[in-house]
Amino acid sequence: MNVTDFIQRRKALKLSQRKLCQGICTQATLSRFENNSHVPSLTILTQLCARLGMTVETLYQSEADTVSQVNIQLDEIEKSLMMEDYCQAFQKLSAIDSDQIESVIAKMRFYYLRGLMTALTNGNVLDISYDLSLIFNVLDVNQKTIFTTLGFLGMGEMYARNHQLQRAQFYFDKVNDYLSQLPAEQQSEQYYLRVLMMVYYTAEFEMTRNHYADSQRLIKAGVGLCSSQHVTFYLPNLKFLATRCAIALHQPTQKVQGLMSETLAFAKINQNEVVEVKLAALKRQLEKGQLREA
Template sequence: MIKKRESFGETLKKLRQSQKMTQKMLAEGICAQSLISRVENNEELPNVVILQQICQRLDITMDQLMQFESEEINQRNDQLNKVHHHFIQKNYLKMAQLLKDESLINSLFLDADFQRYDYYLSICAFYVEKKTIKALQLLKKAISYTHKRENPNISILEIQMMADLGRMYQKNGQLEAAFIELERVYQLIDVLPEERKNFELNKIYFYYGELLFEQQRYTEAFEIVEEGMALAQQFCSYYYLEELFTLNGKLLEVDNQSTEATEYFFLANMVQKIVRD
């Protein structure tokens, strides 16, 4: 017996439910709850602007919602999310192992999927294989799927990739290119609406702050690091907090504030222990 394909409304409903969202939660700040109900009952289709906002809240692309069933989307996203979990934990070896899974590779279909996959591959090439040129090539390829510099509506993922590009340039001794990328990324964060920010942006403050520190631009580095520590506090996150505390300690040492520097080195050590435990 041929399985009946899900309707658009059924797909949306199942994706919403899989993320433990009520219709009210999905609709909040986007549209009326009644519209979500009508869409899920296949009585109405939202306009493109509303549909884009709904997809952003569900962390899917419009193409995924239009072309795939909920089970296909959830399976693909679950696999990529497992990789992303290890990315956040900086467990790059485990990432590399998961990226070899043929079921994951065979599930990739959309540009958005290949973009994330190539991004993760570039990180593994850089940190696990220690192949900077390969990493840069993969990362540039990943960015090229969607990124256009004149586009003001840049995604968080694009910001992350550009930041890592700057980091790779820095570690490869291409300092001018590193500054171009990281300064641009920092400016993009500065104008990013608060509701779009997340804890993952914290590494950018560390990347940029460390680059400024290495160039002895200490005053600017202080400001960047303070912003990063404030973002970590805002999201109650330890992500790159150890690195920011350590960098702040180094900056305080340069400023002959040895007591304060020692306090930040102690805090960095405490964060390291908490994260490892």
């Protein structure tokens, strides 16, 4: 319960603790409540609120509004992450005080987002490890939520970008294990977007290790998931990876060009300018002969 509104209301009415609690409870009881150490009985709290001209529901509504606002901010940040707009995502993250987040789920979201984004932008490994270890060791010690797996993804990216591929493989294997056991029951769109993000970065990692069969398997599974769940958001990314894979495997020009066309089409549909830029750069490399195709 957020007692800030309660305290502000009491002070606005120029009521001391002693005066407010007179005939209702002891001053020690009120003091403990205002210090967030002990919530009194509902009867006492109702009487205190009534004396201030407010209701108990108002206190809970204030807290609910705060949680809702944080979740809206985190939704926007997560979308920026998926669009690879890291600059905007970091700006929005910096506006959130993690110490003020009370929900455990919201805390896990905050630390996974900051940790993964820091990894994807080649940030400080100590910062990455700290953020993600808070999920593993404090917030989800039994490792039962998707945020632990997203944390594994962040650790894998951190090690991969620091050229410690064996350690990176250890974490990407954990992500692969999760992807092989997705729940059978229908999940939310947000859940599938997170799963597709794991698919994309894991497939990309496998490609960097020349594990093209594993990468193609993941890409195919991701495209299938997009189709079955009617989620097109990650199709541009997956088609772009498929294009890169086809070039690396020296597949026919016609197939490469077809994949490029599909990538561009899905990028435009989803307004994914990042993939459009990546595709244009890839085309230029092919034209200059810096990449080879059959």
